Amino acid sequence: MKLRDAGLFALVALLIVLTGVMQSWNLALQVLNMGLISAIMALGVNLQWGFAGLFNVGVMGFVALGGLAVAITAMPPVPEAWSAGGARVLLAMVVAGATIAGAVAIWRKRPKARGWLVAALIVVGFIFYRFLFDPARDAIEAVNPALQGNLGGLGIPVLLAWPIGGLLAAGAAWLIGKTALGLRSDYLAIATLGIAEIIIAIMKNEDWLARGVKNVIGIPSPLPSAIELQQGEGFAERAASWGADPVTASTIAVKLGYAGLFAAVLIILLVLMQLALNSPWGRMMRAIRDNETAAEAMGKNVTKRHLQIFVLGSAICGIAGAMMTTLDGQLTPGTYQPLRFTFLIWVMVIVGGSGNNYGAVLGGFLVWFLWVQVEPMGQWLIGTLTSGLPEGDLKQHLLGSAAYMRLFTMGVLMLIVLRFSPRGLIPER
Amino acid sequence: MDALNAIVAFSNFVMVPALAYGAQLALGALGVTLIYGILRFSNFAHGDTMAFGTMSVILFTWLFQGWGLSLGPLPTALLALPFGIALCAVLVLGTDRVVYRFYRAQKVKPVVLVIVSMGVMFVTNGLVRFIIGPDDQRFADGERFLISARTFKQMTGLDEGLAIKTGQALTLVIAVIAVALLFWFLNHTRTGKSMRAYSDNEDLALLSGINPEKVVMVTWLIVAALATVAGTLYGLDKSFKPFTYFQLLLPFFAAAIVGGLGSPLGAIVGGFVIAFSEVMITYAWKKVLGYLMPESLEPSGLVQLLSTDYKFAVSFVILLVVLLFRPTGLFRGKAV
Numbered sequence: 001m002k003l004r005d006a007g008l009f010a011l012v013a014l015l016i017v018l019t020g021v022m023q024s025w026n027l028a029l030q031v032l033n034m035g036l037i038s039a040i041m042a043l044g045v046n047l048q049w050g051f052a053g054l055f056n057v058g059v060m061g062f063v064a065l066g067g068l069a070v071a072i073t074a075m076p077p078v079p080e081a082w083s084a085g086g087a088r089v090l091l092a093m094v095v096a097g098a099t100i101a102g103a104v105a106i107w108r109k110r111p112k113a114r115g116w117l118v119a120a121l122i123v124v125g126f127i128f129y130r131f132l133f134d135p136a137r138d139a140i141e142a143v144n145p146a147l148q149g150n151l152g153g154l155g156i157p158v159l160l161a162w163p164i165g166g167l168l169a170a171g172a173a174w175l176i177g178k179t180a181l182g183l184r185s186d187y188l189a190i191a192t193l194g195i196a197e198i199i200i201a202i203m204k205n206e207d208w209l210a211r212g213v214k215n216v217i218g219i220p221s222p223l224p225s226a227i228e229l230q231q232g233e234g235f236a237e238r239a240a241s242w243g244a245d246p247v248t249a250s251t252i253a254v255k256l257g258y259a260g261l262f263a264a265v266l267i268i269l270l271v272l273m274q275l276a277l278n279s280p281w282g283r284m285m286r287a288i289r290d291n292e293t294a295a296e297a298m299g300k301n302v303t304k305r306h307l308q309i310f311v312l313g314s315a316i317c318g319i320a321g322a323m324m325t326t327l328d329g330q331l332t333p334g335t336y337q338p339l340r341f342t343f344l345i346w347v348m349v350i351v352g353g354s355g356n357n358y359g360a361v362l363g364g365f366l367v368w369f370l371w372v373q374v375e376p377m378g379q380w381l382i383g384t385l386t387s388g389l390p391e392g393d394l395k396q397h398l399l400g401s402a403a404y405m406r407l408f409t410m411g412v413l414m415l416i417v418l419r420f421s422p423r424g425l426i427p428e429r
Numbered sequence: 430m431d432a433l434n435a436i437v438a439f440s441n442f443v444m445v446p447a448l449a450y451g452a453q454l455a456l457g458a459l460g461v462t463l464i465y466g467i468l469r470f471s472n473f474a475h476g477d478t479m480a481f482g483t484m485s486v487i488l489f490t491w492l493f494q495g496w497g498l499s500l501g502p503l504p505t506a507l508l509a510l511p512f513g514i515a516l517c518a519v520l521v522l523g524t525d526r527v528v529y530r531f532y533r534a535q536k537v538k539p540v541v542l543v544i545v546s547m548g549v550m551f552v553t554n555g556l557v558r559f560i561i562g563p564d565d566q567r568f569a570d571g572e573r574f575l576i577s578a579r580t581f582k583q584m585t586g587l588d589e590g591l592a593i594k595t596g597q598a599l600t601l602v603i604a605v606i607a608v609a610l611l612f613w614f615l616n617h618t619r620t621g622k623s624m625r626a627y628s629d630n631e632d633l634a635l636l637s638g639i640n641p642e643k644v645v646m647v648t649w650l651i652v653a654a655l656a657t658v659a660g661t662l663y664g665l666d667k668s669f670k671p672f673t674y675f676q677l678l679l680p681f682f683a684a685a686i687v688g689g690l691g692s693p694l695g696a697i698v699g700g701f702v703i704a705f706s707e708v709m710i711t712y713a714w715k716k717v718l719g720y721l722m723p724e725s726l727e728p729s730g731l732v733q734l735l736s737t738d739y740k741f742a743v744s745f746v747i748l749l750v751v752l753l754f755r756p757t758g759l760f761r762g763k764a765v
Contacts, residue, residue, distance in 0.1 A: 055540060126734075134730075183752055185540045186471040190682045191752065194745035197679060205738045339554065339675070343547055350544060397562075404558035411551025415528060418545055 005358055005426050012365045019373070026248070029255035031372050036262035037324050039364030042348040043269055043357060044316030050355035050428065051282065052309040053289035055185045058176070058192030060341035061199035062314045064333065065172055066165030066321025068203055071210040071331040074161040074220055075153030081143040081208075085136030086151055089208065092133035099125025140208040150211045159222045162265070162322045169318025170311045172199070177310040182303055196342060203333040216331040223257040226250040258327055265323065266361070269316060273357045285309060286355075339407065344371065347414045353424025362426055370413070371406055378405030430587070435720035437589040441578070442716070447701075447708040449597035449666055452604035455700030456659035457677060458684035459611065459693055460652045466628040466691035467648040468529070470542035475656065475681060477553035480674035481520055482657030483664050484561045486513030487568045494570070502572035504595065506661055513661065518653040524549050525649050533645070550675075557671045566669040569596055589716075596665035607658055608697060611651065615693065620647055628691060679741055680707070683748040689758025698759060703744045711737040 016035070020028030041059065048054040102125070103118045111117060141149045172195075180191040204213050229235050229250040239249035276282050288295040288302055296302050325331050344367065352363020382402040389395045417424065457479060464472045472478075489509030499505050528549060532542055575598045578590025615621040620643070627634040627644045635641060660674060667673075684703045688695025713731035735742065751758060 053540075055543070179749060179753065183756070186543055187686070187752055187756075189543065190471065190679070190686065191745075191749065194679050194683070194741065194748060197676070197741045198739075198745060201738050201741060205736060337672075339551070343551065346544070346547060347551070401559045401562060404555050404563070406555070407551050408555025408559060411548045411553075411555060414548035414551065415545065418541075418548060419528075419531060422541075 005362075008362055008425055009358075012362065012369065015369050016365075019369075025252055026255065027372075029252060029259060031369055033255060033258050033262060033327060034324075034372075035365040035368040036259065036266050037320050037327070038345070038348060038368040039361040040262075040266055040269060040320040040323070041317050041345045042352060042360040042364040043266075043273055044313045044320065045345050045349045046313075046352075046354055046357060046360035047273065047316065048310060048313035049349060050360065051277065051285045051289065052306060053185070054181070054306060054310055054313075055189040056192045056310070056313065057189045057338075057342050057346070058194075058196035058199075059317050059345045060336050060338050061192075061196030062169040062173065062317035063321030063324070063341050064196075064199055064203055064336045065169045066162075066318035066323075067325035067331050068210055069165035069168040069318070070158065070161040070219055070322045070325045071153060071216040072151070073154045073156050073164050074158040074326075075216060076155045078143060078148045078150065078152035081140045081148060081151050084143055085139040085208075088132055088136035089140065089151070092129050092136065095125060095132060096129045099129065137206075137208045148211075149214070150208050150216075157222070158220050158326055159261075162319050162326070165322025166315040166319040169321070170315035173311045173314030174307070177307040181306045181310060193338070193342075196338065200333060200336050203336075210331055210333075213334050215333070217329070219326060219329050219331065221329060222261065222326065223254055226254050229253055262323060262327075265319065269319075270357055270361065277357060344410065347410050349424075350414055351417045351424060353426040353428065355428030356424070356426050359424050359426035359428070363424065366425075367410070367413075370409065374406040374409045375403055378402040378409075381405075431720040434587055434589045435717050437581075437585075437587055437591050438716050438720065441589065441591045443705075443708050443712055445591070445593055445597055447705045449594075449600045449662075450708065451701035451704030452600045453659050453663045453666065453700075454677075454680055454684045454704050455697040456604055456607060456655050456662070457681040458688065458696035458700050459608070460655040460659070461681050461685040462688070462691055462693060462696040463648055463652055463655075465685070467624060467644060468533075468542070470539045470546065471682065471690075473543060473546045473678065474524075474550040474553055475652075476675045476678035477550050477557065477671075478517065478521060478653070479656040479660035479663075479677070480557045480669075480671045481553050482513055482517035482653065483660030483669050483674065484557050484671075485516035486510055486657060486661045487561065487566055487664070487669060489513055490568050490570075500571060502595070503599070504569050504571045504665055506568055506570075506665060507599070510658065510661055514654045514657045517657045518650050520553070521649045521653045522646065524553075525645065554671065554675060561671070563671055566664075568669065569665045571595065594666065596662065596667075600662040600666055603658060603662060607655065611655075611693065614651075620644075624648060676741070680704075680744045683744040686748055686758055687751045689760035692758065692760040695758050695760030702759075703747060706747055707740045707743045710734045710743045711740050 016028050016032055019031055041063065044062075045056065045059060048056045099122060103121050106117050106121065107114055140151060143149060176192065176195050180188055180195075183191060203210060206212060207214065210216050224232070226247075227250075230246050235250065236246040239246045242249070284295070284300060285305065287298075288300060288305055292302050348363035348367040349360050350363070351367055352361070353359025379399070379402045382398050382405075386395050386398050389398075421427075457475070460478075461472060461475050464470070464475070486506055486509045489512045490504075490506045493499075493505050493508055498508060500508055528545060529542065532545060572595050575593040575595055576591060578592040581591045582588070613621075615625055623634065623639040624644050624647060626637070627639055627641065631641075634644075660669075663669075663674075663677070680703050684699035685696050686699070687702055688697070688699030711733065713733040715730070715732050718732055
């Protein structure tokens with residue numbers, strides 16, 4: 001890392017420390033924690049775009065799948081729901097999978113009238129699937145709907161749910177990559193955009209899976225909660241001896257704990273990514289990115305390598321999504337928005353520097369900091385600008401709209417970087 | 430009688446909404462496809478351009494309503510439409526001048542322009558939310574229905590009603606006019622022909638003395654007009670919400686790709702294909718089937734293939750099927 005890059009990182013660290021000094025340490029640690037998660041997401045996108053030139057705008061979908069994995073593994077199971085319809089739902093899923101696999105197999109074997117055969121198989125399979133699935137879904141959703149109404153999870157430790165989130169996202173990415181990779185870059189973009197929307201639609205509507213828009217709350221935390229800390233032996237005394245209020249001290253302690261966990265994940269991933277970037281594999285990826293035809297002529301299997309890196313990058317996004325849901329302690333499918341979870345990550349990668357892992361990490365921290373802080377800054381700016389205006393509708397409207405300054409600011413930031421420093425703050429080398 | 434009732438129910442719940450939605454999609458997809466044909470990138474900011482145009486129309490509508498202007502049974506928004514288009518044209522020409530022109534001069538790869546359009550998307554999105562807020566806005570006034578379900582029932586004596594909203598009828602009329610104008614322009618005027626020439630072969634077009642900046646400017650003007658009209662019609666038919674307009678991006682792209690990117694005719698066909706499949710797959714067929722089938726066979730469930738929340742999935746699956754089996758689309762668009 002060059003001195004200039006280290007300086008940029010120091011600058012971001014300073015910004016976070018300043019937040020702590022000027023606003024509150026709780027806020028500063030919130031920014032830090034989400035910054036760590038954002039940096040991991042940016043690493044995932046950087047792997048796909050920066051290393052291999054794959055244009056994935058379905059980040060939101062993979063992040064959401066990571067969150068879903070937490071809800072369906074770390075939550076305690078709901079035995080009544082399982083006995084009401086668990087087996088039947090699983091059978092329906094098997095039928096659906098078998099139908100699709102069968103359709104693909106028939107299509108590949110090229111029998112006569114394969115179009116009709118495949119269509120018939122899909123219709124029959126769909127009817128059978130709905131016959132199995134519909135009653136099971138209703139039965140599951142009828143079990144204690146105010147609190148559960150879903151199958152619940154597997155009750156495994158939440159830290160194990162993080163790699164599972166990565167695996168789930170990787171599985172989805174494999175399916176998507178099998179169908180959509182090999183399309184031209186902007187077709188792939190539109191395909192991934194659509195898949196992300198579908199994943200969110202499924203998570204919002206399939207109540208039996210993770211309660212849909214009713215949200216899964218109370219996801220177990222890998223760390224003791226703030227209240228447990230406060231009640232713990234001698235915590236209040238120790239906090240008092242440092243001159244801190246026990247409530248603030250406990251929330252800060254919990255956030256510090258998360259920061260440690262997230263930082264560990266980020267460092268592991270960053271080391272792996274750096275090793276990958278400088279390995280023969282990384283060089284091959286960049287060669288494919290820069291000239292597919294030449295790489296193919298050298299005997300590289302471009303489609304396979306693309307699939308590989310697409311799956312890996314999506315898995316990283318899934319891990320980050322699982323971490324985020326754990327941090328929030330709840331899964332809220334209604335809050336996944338493409339601007340926040342797909343395009344903002346892209347701003348991070350572009351601003352930070354695509355093709356450079358440090359750049360992506362820096363972009364993650366910096367853009368997340370701005371995303372959080374532009375709103376109060378906008379409020380202050382509008383407040384100052386309108387202070388001379390008489391009280392009235394216009395002033396109220398302007399003050400109320402200040403919150404949307406941040407979308408505008410992110411766009412302007414991205415356009416400025418693209419124009420004047422198209423390789424980002426820490427360019428690829 | 431039952432057959433007639435079935436036809437009326439089908440028209441009321443499938444035919445009319447899908448026709449209106451299809452016309453709106455077609456207009457939006459035309460904008461996407463024109464930008465792709467002339468400027469050669471997929472414009473991610475198109476949904477937000479549309480939101481901006483519609484927002485301008487709404488603001489002018491409010492102004493005119495404040496002045497007491499109205500068109501009687503027709504919505505005031507029609508009067509505001511030209512002004513909204515003008516404002517939207519100022520926005521797109523401004524972004525082209527400030528943002529896109531620089532990259533055009535550099536002849537960057539199309540994917541860079543797509544990323545740039547993501548930045549423009551953020552800016553426009555923020556601008557719209559800043560000015561009008563993120564909430565639902567209804568701005569349709571005048572007569573709400575061309576035919577309401579009750580009048581239809583009284584007129585025909587059928588059990589089923591057929592309601593046609595003014596917004597839906599207007600959508601079809603205006604879409605037909607807009608498309609006719611566009612095709613006349615592309616096929617019969619000098620500028621239109623030079624646009625098609627530029628889209629077919631940029632180098633040859635430049636060689637024959639076509640001014641690229643003029644072609645690009647005219648394209649943006651047409652796109653602004655199409656986007657504003659599409660957005661206003663969608664808003665009159667349903668309602669205006671910035672986030673919904675952003676999400677319309679997906680069906681637009683689906684329609685444009687299904688028809689063949691770069692092909693205006695394809696965009697129109699694609700729009701209707703997407704709209705009809707979305708509506709038909711998410712419609713509960715119980716009522717229509719109930720009239721058609723003998724009583725003993727009447728379906729007990731809703732006979733709905735997918736819940737309405739999955740309508741994006743429908744356009745997407747069609748998109749995937751077309752991409753996999755016929756990547757140039759139904760009308761042989763470009764495959765750069």
